Amino acid sequence: xxxxxxxxxxxxxxxxxxxxxxxxxxxxxxxxxxxxxxxxxxxxxxxxxxxxxxxxxxxxxxxxxxxxxxxxxxxxxxxxxxxxxxxxxx
Numbered sequence: 001x002x003x004x005x006x007x008x009x010x011x012x013x014x015x016x017x018x019x020x021x022x023x024x025x026x027x028x029x030x031x032x033x034x035x036x037x038x039x040x041x042x043x044x045x046x047x048x049x050x051x052x053x054x055x056x057x058x059x060x061x062x063x064x065x066x067x068x069x070x071x072x073x074x075x076x077x078x079x080x081x082x083x084x085x086x087x088x089x090x
Contacts, residue, residue, distance in 0.1 A: 009058040018066050022058040031061040039065050
């Protein structure tokens with residue numbers, strides 16, 4: 001049986017569009033997005049609201065998911081000259 005989402009959420013960050021779906025599962029709002037891990041938030045903070053408040057919470061969760069996924073710390077490589085060759089040192 002295919003379970004349809006309770007809503008679709010879209011956010012724009014750094015010129016990119018990210019889209020996900022959210023579901024109400026018990027006392028949690030679960031947000032999923034293709035290529036990202038699933039995340040959730042406690043529905044108690046919405047005090048029973050399900051409309052616009054749930055959508056805004058889903059947007060915040062999706063933004064957090066995207067930021068966490070793109071928060072990869074790259075070490076800026078410095079060039080090191082070794083004789084006549086150049087190599088990258090990390």
